[in-house]
Amino acid sequence: MARALTSRLLFGSLIVLLYLFLLLPVLGITYVSFFNSQFLSFPPPGYTLRWFANVFEQEALISGFITSAEVAVLASLIGVVSGVLASLALVHFEFPGREAIKSFLLAPLLVPGIVIGTALYVFYIQIAQSTGWNPTRSLVGLVIAHVMLTIPWSVRLIAASMGMLDRSVEEAARNLGAGALKAFLLVTLPRMRAGIVAAALFSFVISFENLEVSVLLVQPGATTLPIAMLQYIEWNMDPTLAAASTVQILVIGALLLISDRFVKLSQVV
Amino acid sequence: MAELVIRNLVKTYGDHRVVDTINLKAETAELVALLGPSGCGKTTLLRSIAGFVPISSGSIEIDGRDVSKLAPNKRNTGMVFQNYALFPHMSVAENVAFGLAMRKVPKSEIEKRVAHALDLVSLTDYAERRPRALSGGQQQRVAVARALVVNPDVFLLDEPLSNLDAKLRMSVGMQLRALQQKLGLTTVFVTHDQKEALMMADRLVIMRAGRVVQEGTAEHLYQEPATRFVADFLGHSNVLTGTPVEGGFRTDGGIKLPSASTDGPRVLAVRPENLLLGGETEGVETVLDATVETVTYLGSITEASLLLPGGERVVAHHQNRTGRELHLAVGDTIRVGWRTNATQLLIDDMSEAA
Ligand SMILES: Nc1ncnc2c1ncn2[C@@H]1O[C@H](COP(=O)(O)OP(=O)(O)OP(=O)(O)O)[C@@H](O)[C@H]1O
Ligand SMILES: [Mg+2]
Numbered sequence: 001m002a003r004a005l006t007s008r009l010l011f012g013s014l015i016v017l018l019y020l021f022l023l024l025p026v027l028g029i030t031y032v033s034f035f036n037s038q039f040l041s042f043p044p045p046g047y048t049l050r051w052f053a054n055v056f057e058q059e060a061l062i063s064g065f066i067t068s069a070e071v072a073v074l075a076s077l078i079g080v081v082s083g084v085l086a087s088l089a090l091v092h093f094e095f096p097g098r099e100a101i102k103s104f105l106l107a108p109l110l111v112p113g114i115v116i117g118t119a120l121y122v123f124y125i126q127i128a129q130s131t132g133w134n135p136t137r138s139l140v141g142l143v144i145a146h147v148m149l150t151i152p153w154s155v156r157l158i159a160a161s162m163g164m165l166d167r168s169v170e171e172a173a174r175n176l177g178a179g180a181l182k183a184f185l186l187v188t189l190p191r192m193r194a195g196i197v198a199a200a201l202f203s204f205v206i207s208f209e210n211l212e213v214s215v216l217l218v219q220p221g222a223t224t225l226p227i228a229m230l231q232y233i234e235w236n237m238d239p240t241l242a243a244a245s246t247v248q249i250l251v252i253g254a255l256l257l258i259s260d261r262f263v264k265l266s267q268v269v
Numbered sequence: 270m271a272e273l274v275i276r277n278l279v280k281t282y283g284d285h286r287v288v289d290t291i292n293l294k295a296e297t298a299e300l301v302a303l304l305g306p307s308g309c310g311k312t313t314l315l316r317s318i319a320g321f322v323p324i325s326s327g328s329i330e331i332d333g334r335d336v337s338k339l340a341p342n343k344r345n346t347g348m349v350f351q352n353y354a355l356f357p358h359m360s361v362a363e364n365v366a367f368g369l370a371m372r373k374v375p376k377s378e379i380e381k382r383v384a385h386a387l388d389l390v391s392l393t394d395y396a397e398r399r400p401r402a403l404s405g406g407q408q409q410r411v412a413v414a415r416a417l418v419v420n421p422d423v424f425l426l427d428e429p430l431s432n433l434d435a436k437l438r439m440s441v442g443m444q445l446r447a448l449q450q451k452l453g454l455t456t457v458f459v460t461h462d463q464k465e466a467l468m469m470a471d472r473l474v475i476m477r478a479g480r481v482v483q484e485g486t487a488e489h490l491y492q493e494p495a496t497r498f499v500a501d502f503l504g505h506s507n508v509l510t511g512t513p514v515e516g517g518f519r520t521d522g523g524i525k526l527p528s529a530s531t532d533g534p535r536v537l538a539v540r541p542e543n544l545l546l547g548g549e550t551e552g553v554e555t556v557l558d559a560t561v562e563t564v565t566y567l568g569s570i571t572e573a574s575l576l577l578p579g580g581e582r583v584v585a586h587h588q589n590r591t592g593r594e595l596h597l598a599v600g601d602t603i604r605v606g607w608r609t610n611a612t613q614l615l616i617d618d619m620s621e622a623a
Contacts, residue, residue: 171321172354174341176368176419183342186367190358 033242051243064228075146076203083154091162109152113212121216150203161195271332271422278327287313289479298453302466305476311459347421351428353412355400362396368419386418424454496618506538507583522579527554535617543611544585550606559605564597
């Protein structure tokens, strides 16, 4: 009895420690965002909410947030749609070069972000020189870059969720008179919902927090949030960024809670 | 209601002829069971009727119309899948309504027909449930209702009972058969369980390695198997290998047995229930002295494995009726015999495979 209790206690404390370890940076950032001091110092001289107010006065951060959100929404949308189509081809059809295409689609996971960024930068310059249209002048260049980042995740997650589907269910729909497209839309697609939501969430987060690919591809005045933050701490050491991060954590947390209402996230990841 | 005619159907995967020149006919309202060992091509044949397997050559006709080039959704077959393949994100009623909605049946009529179909399989109270919240037997009935509600020309079933536990199998099978007869459905039923086939089918088609070996009613196949494979597959048969000789048959063990003589066939088959033991052998053509090797009491019958003088082993079934119980012990010597008209000389289609 006693030994069982001790081992349960030990196990329990291990779990608590692990969670603490994972959450500590988040808790730390949140804590720091309330410090009433111009420079980070410990112990804090007092507590304040003024850094939160300051976040909303920083136009660079606000417009960075908007840019990041726009890019992330577009990149995950495009990523998920292409992910569904690519998975459909990869899972349902046998065709020559299938394995090669699969590796190609997953490849950006293996290439360092800064390399992708540089390569695209050079590529875009060439496009600009030969056509006169510069992709980095609008969000297009950035969105294309982020789609490259989101596609491997979408393909992975959606193909996995599709691969687990039993094909006879789609066949049953065909047998009952549904054409190929109707069977896909009415029966297969709804059953992939969990994978699609997971892919969209992952894509959004990956795009939203990306720094290294974006850093070369943004134009002055239209940076993303991570870049705006980087620029801010070059000149300031106050807890404004901690406050901005706290807001960001809250927003993403809210997003997760909302999507959990539609798809139980525990089924997804 | 319709007639299904399959002519010279071939399906190859690479060099492998999975379905090899099959000719098959199911009359209106007839239930044909495809029976055969695992991998003999039953599912492939059924799926090619439904249109999920593009065939290599041959034709499939439903009511005189060649459907072999049509998409699955254009064939009007109703298939019950082995794992039922219900739509998990739809209620039972929505599952059943799906085929009607695809046929653009008006809403009010869909409701009526779904209610009727659910009533037919006694699932009216479960209409709003999700398939996940049903037992295996109930799921199977949903699959049946979903396939039937559209009035298919041909009803196709791939081992519909195999996911049910042994107790349910019998009663669900009988219900399915009753439903099929009531609605007069032309049906092809795949199974590798001979009991299921015997219980449900009007006609059995025995398949082996992509070909039809023999077809007919259960009695016909059991009593007059065409080959050694059929005799052994349907029930059990004692098979003695040897050669036909003048006026009889000489087993490889050297016993000469009386039998109807023929040239081609090479094995002699006797069903276990046709082996007579002890006093029963009085007056029969073949009587031998055998040694008892094992005895298994199975209630209504006693099964004994016997060693014949030629070294062959045979299995005998003795019917245990009150007053004629059999007392056998391992090692006993007992007389075993059979009537010549209970034996069959069969083509040996097993030895080349073995
Ligand atoms: N898509 C495929 N590609 C290649 N070979 C296949 C394919 N589908 C089936 N086969 C082969 O065809 C043969 C027949 O398969 P089938 O599923 O029709 O057998 P079955 O009689 O239904 O067996 P079981 O009783 O085990 O269900 C098998 O040898 C199988 O390996
Ligand atoms: Mg099968």
